[in-house]
Amino acid sequence: MSPLPGYLVLSSFLFAIGLAGALTRRNTILVLVGIELMLNAANLNFIAFWRFSEHPEALTGILFVIFSIAVAAAEAAVGLALIIAVYRHYRTANADEMNTLKG
Amino acid sequence: MTLSFAIIAGITVGAAVAAMGLRNPVHCVLSVTLAFAGLAAAYLQLDAQFVGFAQILVYIGAVAILIVFAILLTRGSQPPQPSLLSAGWQSGIIVALLVLGALVYALVKTPALPREIPPAPNVTVRQIGDALMHRFVLPLEAVGLLLTAALIGAVIIAMKEPEPGSGNRHPETERKESGTGAQAEAPNSISNPKAQSSNHA
Numbered sequence A: 001m002s003p004l005p006g007y008l009v010l011s012s013f014l015f016a017i018g019l020a021g022a023l024t025r026r027n028t029i030l031v032l033v034g035i036e037l038m039l040n041a042a043n044l045n046f047i048a049f050w051r052f053s054e055h056p057e058a059l060t061g062i063l064f065v066i067f068s069i070a071v072a073a074a075e076a077a078v079g080l081a082l083i084i085a086v087y088r089h090y091r092t093a094n095a096d097e098m099n100t101l102k103g
Numbered sequence B: 001m002t003l004s005f006a007i008i009a010g011i012t013v014g015a016a017v018a019a020m021g022l023r024n025p026v027h028c029v030l031s032v033t034l035a036f037a038g039l040a041a042a043y044l045q046l047d048a049q050f051v052g053f054a055q056i057l058v059y060i061g062a063v064a065i066l067i068v069f070a071i072l073l074t075r076g077s078q079p080p081q082p083s084l085l086s087a088g089w090q091s092g093i094i095v096a097l098l099v100l101g102a103l104v105y106a107l108v109k110t111p112a113l114p115r116e117i118p119p120a121p122n123v124t125v126r127q128i129g130d131a132l133m134h135r136f137v138l139p140l141e142a143v144g145l146l147l148t149a150a151l152i153g154a155v156i157i158a159m160k161e162p163e164p165g166s167g168n169r170h171p172e173t174e175r176k177e178s179g180t181g182a183q184a185e186a187p188n189s190i191s192n193p194k195a196q197s198s199n200h201a
Helices: A004-024 A028-051 A060-090 B003-021 B025-045 B049-073 B089-109 B125-133 B137-158 B171-176 B193-200
Strands: none
Touching: A004 A028, A004 B003, A004 B025, A004 B089, A028 A060, A028 B003, A028 B025, A028 B049, A060 B049, A060 B125, A060 B137, B003 B025, B025 B049, B125 B137
8 A cells, every 4th residue: 555645645634734724824934834845745745655556766756846835935035125115115925914005 | 554654644644633723823834843853754764765855855955944934923912812723614624524525435346456566666856956957957957947937026015115104215215214213205116116126326
């Protein structure tokens, strides 16, 4: 019995928890934390499928995850810079109070 | 389903739930750091050692600390938060439960998953480097470009803007009031890089 479904269920749980946090928290930084959790869940999926595939010497899963980690780090940096810039203007980091574009 | 996998899974899921459920954002970041560490342990268990250590280096060593700094910079004078959940949080929980249900249902019902365990792959960092330099050189260069753009973009976005309304001055008159500092000379530091550098000369 392969442990692959166990890892996939774990990554599904992590994805759902990250999604729930990203959709419900008020603090925008914690929304970003939820997004990072979702990305990590997808990375775990890739590595699990790579490990239990027929041709692991192709290294496709490992390299995809390496690029995914790099892109996620860049996106976290830019997202946090945006939040800091918005905080400087509106003195709040809560998503509910960023409503000046509301119609 | 070995004991080590159960422990790693329990720690990771518990830390993730704490990360999304705690009230204090610093506690949330520390919990998500523990979740990243649990994931790194899972990668090590899956014989992806390079990815496991890269996860520790990048996520725990850089992303988590970056988030801590961002929380530090956006605290202000924190009154006790009236509610830690945004408006309409019930639909968010329902959507997350639906996604979880759909994923687990698909996993349980699919016949596509392999049954036997392949032997542990022996991956060297040299192989990863070879693949990065030969087969994946285009994504590697693209990621380099992306990181450069993200670096420049993040610095410009988060940079402190100079005071507005005191721009449009001739650089000669700036030097007479150099006591006001570099902030008073340009309305937008992006469009007037030359004015800034002439003041610093």
